[in-house]
Amino acid sequence: MTTTTGTTAVTGAVGAAHTRLEGRDKVTGAARYAGEIPFAELAHGWLVLSTIARGRVRSVESAPVLAMPGVLTVLHHGNAPRVDGSYAGMLGRPDPIVEVFQHDRVPYVGWPVALVVAETSEQAREAAEALVVQYDEEPHDIAFFADRPGTYTPENSPAAQAETEKGDIEAELAASAVVVDAAYTTPEEHHSSLEPHAATARWDSGRLDVVDSNQGSMWVADELAKLFSLDPASVRVRSEHVGGAFGSKGVRPHQILAVMATTVLHRPVRVVLTRRQMFSLVGYRSPTAQRVRLGADTDGRLRAFDHQAQSLTSTVHEFIERSADMGRVMYDADAHHTVNRVVPLDVPTPTWMRAPGEAPGSFALESALDELAEKIGMDPIALRARNEPDAGPVSGLPFSSRNVLACFQEGARRFGWADRDPRPGTRREGRWLLGTGTAAATYSSGVVPSTAAVTAETDGTFTVRITAADVGTGARTALALIAADALEVEPGRIRIQIADSDFGPAMIAGGSMGTRSWGWAIMAAARELREQLVLGGDIPPQGITARSDTGAAVSALAKKERHSFGAQFAEVAVDVTSGEVRVRRMLGIFAAGRIVNPLTARSQFIGGMTWGLSMALHEEAIRDQASGGHVGADFAGYHFAANADVPLIEADWVDDPDADDPVGIKGIGEIGIVGAAAAIANAVWHATGVRHRDLPIRPDRVLLAGTRPAGERDA
Amino acid sequence: MALSTSSAITLNINGEKHTLPVDHRTTLLDALREHLDLTGTKKGCDQGQCGACTVLIDGRRAVSCLQLAIASEGRVITTIEGVADGERLHPVQQAFLDLDGYQCGYCTPGQICSAIAMIEEHAAGWPSAATADVRPEAGAPPLTADEIRERMSGNLCRCGAYVSIVQAVAQAAEAEAAQTPTTARQFSGPSGPGDLAHPAGTTDAEMTA
Incomplete structure (x- = not known):
């Protein structure tokens, strides 16, 4: 490996497996995690969230609660310290949820309306549950479906183009020998880090000291300073151990409320979110409705590529789930169109969640590629090889490196892909139908x-x-x-x-x-x-x-298409009597830069693939149209993969150092999930002969869709 | 007369007696974390769904968030802080460390406590939903990967470390079996690494109907 800045590998630490220092x-x-550092005179804050989806807080009836044992204060929009959220932080304008208790508007179920602070957590909890909040309720609308009224295309910005377009899509589709035109949906998904968000704040010798659980202590410190109009040097945020984050652990109400409360009470205050509260306070992945249209010649060459994605956001902040971005990297065509649309509804603002954009986008896109391969009668890997671009399909920039085919070759060899009978519904073991599937993965490599x-x-x-x-x-x-x-x-x-x-x-x-x-x-x-x-x-x-x-x-880095790549493989068994899908094995091969620590990198890849399995088969947050809130906002109502759901998953990598990085790193946090759900969905098709275009692939969906053995499927 | 809402209780934790006043609403989990500074036991959901708060009560695994502290008097409680032998890690702890059976580490104490009890439950011949032959005379089933997956499913891991958790539990079970070769304990069959190391391309013995 050569690098531009002259590293050496004399000790060989990088590249050798090491157990974790901690x-x-x-x-x-x-x-010790954030909620576990002891402080003398610690007080406990407990949040109260709105029970209506739209309207105003008419009154917060604090008086009876203030008389309860141990209660120190009740903060709400009528008495909370003022904060200023009109800034741009490290990642842009903040979600207005950081402006906690600054007005009486309620934009969704689970919006913070009060914080009860008491001597003990039991006292705070009971008082919070006893607090009566009166609302003036207004009609709400949370119905998300494809092309619903109110959907718009956001403005293009240099950093994030909402829409890209070249060529004449309709003409190329008309000229194509084979066309796939399919709609896909993915549901609302939640990060669900095992450690709930927690922060303890105190004033210490004129400095604000916050012990937090976050993804960036400087990021959080900077935004707390901006919100509270403090000298940045007077804010210190620490976050030594973090019990999972996945995109959810940024600036969130718990830190701001802990700061407000410690400022009011002059003693340390800890605010820990409950599992239920996390479902409305820390962001989530938007549901998506996607349409993919592919037109190809009989040899598999793409003439038309169209990926249209729609996500939702709140009425208070625009967050776009950029599901259509993947095709801008992966596949070129004579006519090429991608767009990420969004519709504001009376729901919390979504946020980044592991592989934002690519996770749901790859499900639709890599499923559609598999459908195209089926229609042409071509091997899905060969179809992808046929459409390898020489340069960025939209940007025209060269790739820093692009080893996706090496991943497919190595993966196919290890998975035994060559022995696969491409016809669906041909393998059966008792009541189980068996199938295998594959999909490509990519994620951007940034610094x-x-x-x-x-x-x-x-x-x-x-x-x-x-x-x-x-x-x-x-x-x-x-x-x-x-x-x-x-x-x-x-x-x-x-x-x-x-x-x-x-x-x-x-x-x-x-x-x-x-x-x-x-x-x-x-x-x-x-x-x-x-x-x-x-x-x-x-x-x-x-x-x-x-x-x-x-x-x-x-x-000074040259502008290039810089990405990690990968190939996902899955084998599933589908129970024809119950509709249950079991994943039997998964294999992921990645080209993701130089791997610093093989032991932990493998864990991270496998963790991402486990997320993909979970996304394919299990995860789905359900909202009640009548109340606007969740049904079952807990780990029973929101199931993510448990141990018994997960088979042997293997992850490995091909040599792919980034020549422009001093260490050769590309980054590996997201790519494990990308394409994994599509590989499983494609395997379910291979097992049953039926396409599942809506996630998760639940037993009821499998039963209702039935199975179509080889010979009875569409021509 | 006002009813008392707190009591002084004595808890036996990790071989030590702790006398403390507790609010009657206090769970064993909160007593450990907030009153005894034993924060190794984690709170992931506080409603018995995630297993992060798993401790051993009278040698059996239990979620401490669903146990009131005041109802824990007279029980022998072991937390993650009490499973190592001084500086020497418990074999389950060592296996989690060596095989990277975790990522963020937050579910880990619960996974380890659960695994310790699970290995004993299995050795004692308790069947699971993954056990093919549940007749008492069949004895302990082989501790296959499927048995471990099923028996460890009360402990959620969001990082997705299950693959290495299963390997760690299998390795620790084998190490413990080697240390205590009692006749009733059998770990025959494709347990642990042997089962898990088979190359991709062969099928897991998971669902042969």
């Missing part, structure tokens, strides 16, 4: 300017400080390995400190960009430190520290 703390229970500090200590160790977050990815360990190689020392001589906003600006754990962005900054600081150490001399008691800022280097 692993012992995690298996012994010693690792964001970050800062890091590396200190040479007098005892021969090195301390790395960076506002990274380890949300379960293994980032802490990966960064220590990167530092070890950069400094040419054994990993045991690296001490790494992360997730403290005092360490300076850095990328969040998100978009598969965390470890790449942080690793780059650590490489740069380590290089600077080594140059200082070459000068010789004793190390002073405070050590010698070098700092880096990758802003200039990152912005």
Whole structure:
């Protein structure tokens, strides 16, 4: 591997399997998460959420609750400290849910209307449940369906084009020998991190100190400073251990409410969301309605490519689930059209959730490719090989590297794809119909300017400080390995400190960009430190520290199509008596840059694929049209894959270092889920002869759709 | 006369007696986390659906969020902080660490406590829904991957670490069986790594009807 910035791999830490640095703390229970740091005089906040989907809060009847034992205060729109949400943060304008208790409007069920703070959590909970809130209710509308009134195409921006178009789609479709025109839906899905969002806030010697569970402590600190009009240097946010995030752990009401309450009460206040509250307060993945039209010649070459996606957002903020973006990277055609539309409804604002856009988008697109392969009578992998683009189909830019076919080749070999009978409904074991399916995966590879500090200590160790977050990815360990190689020392001589906003600006754990962005900054600081150490001399008691800022280097990157790729394979068994779909095995092969720590990377890939299985077969949040709220906002009503749902899943990778990254990283957080649900849906078709275009593929849907053995299917 | 809403109780946790006043509404989970600073036991849902708060009560696994503290007097309670032998990790802990049976780590204490009890339940011959032959005289079924998956399904993991959790439980069960070769315990058949390491392309023995 060559890199542009001269790394070495003398110690070989990068690329060798290492158990997690914090692993012992995690298996012994010693690792403390946000809600677990003790504070003297701690008070407990409990949220009260709206029970109506649209209207106004008429009154919050605090007086009886304030008389209850232990209750310290009841915050609501009538008495809460003012905050200013009219700013652009690191990721743009905030969801107005951060402007908690600033007005009496209620835009959806589960909007925060009050916070009860008490001496104990039991007292706070009982008082919160006793609090009477009166509303003036208005009619609401939460019905999401394809092309419903109110759907619009957002404005294009340079960073995110809503719509792309070239050529004449209708003409090319008309000229195509084979056409697929199919509609797909995916349901509302929730991140459901096992650790609920939690924050403890206190004022400490004139500084606001927040112990939180988040994906970016600098991000949260910066937005808290903006919201409360504070000097950024006076806000410190820490988040040492994070019990899962998946896109949901940004700036959310719990942090703001903890700050409000500690400001009012002059003592530390902890606010922990309940599982039920998480369903309306931390974002979710929008349901989608998608239409894919593909037109091809008989040899499989695409003439027309059209992917139209629709998602929903709230009435207070525009968030777009960019499901149609995947085709801009994957497939070219003479006429090419993609669009992401959105409709505002009386529901909470969706947000990023693991592989935003590509997760639902790949289900529709990679299912449609499989349908096209079926119609042409072509192997699905050969169809994809036929349509490999030389450059970005929309951008025209070259790919930094594109090893999707290598993934398919390796995956097909290991999965035994060559032995597959392409006809559906031909394999049966007792009451089980068996089938296999495949799909492509891709996710963008990005990097964001970050800062890091590396200190040479007098005892021969090195301390790395960076506002990274380890949300379960293994980032802490990966960064220590990167530092070890950069400094040419054994990993045991690296001490790494992360997730403290005092360490300076850095990328969040998100978009598969965390470890790449942080690793780059650590490489740069380590290089600077080594140059200082070459000068010789004793190390002073405070050590010698070098700092880096990758802003200039990152912005100097040439414009290219930069992505990870992969190939997903699945085998399913479909019970013809119950309609149950069981996944028997999955295999994912990825081309996702240099793999820093094979042990944790494999876990992350398999975790993503497990999400794909869960998305294909299980996950579905149901809203009640009458109330506007969820039915069963808990783990019984919202089932994600349990142990018994998950078979042996294997993940591996092909060599694919990014030549423009100092470590060679591309990022691996999202790509495991991309295409996984489509591979399973395609396998269900192969087993049964029936296409399932609506997720999840529930037993009732399978039973109602029936099965069509080979020979009885459509020509 | 006002009814008392709190009591002083004594809990036996990890071999130590703790006397503390508790609100009668306090769950065992909150008593551990908020009153005894034993925060290794996690709160994922607070309603018995996720298993993150699993502890051992009188040697059996239980979700501590559905157990009132005041009803826990006189019980022998073991939490994640009490399963290691001093500095030496319990074999289940060691296997989770070595095989990366976790990611964020939040469900991990519950998974480990659950696995410890699960291995004993299996060794004692308790059947599960995945057991083919449930007759008492059949004895303990082979501890296959399917048996582990079924028996560990009360512990949710959102990171999706189930594949390595199953491997870790299998490895720990084998290690424990090797340490205590009692006649009633059998781990024959395709248990653990042998079963799991078969190459992709062969079928899992999962659903042969």
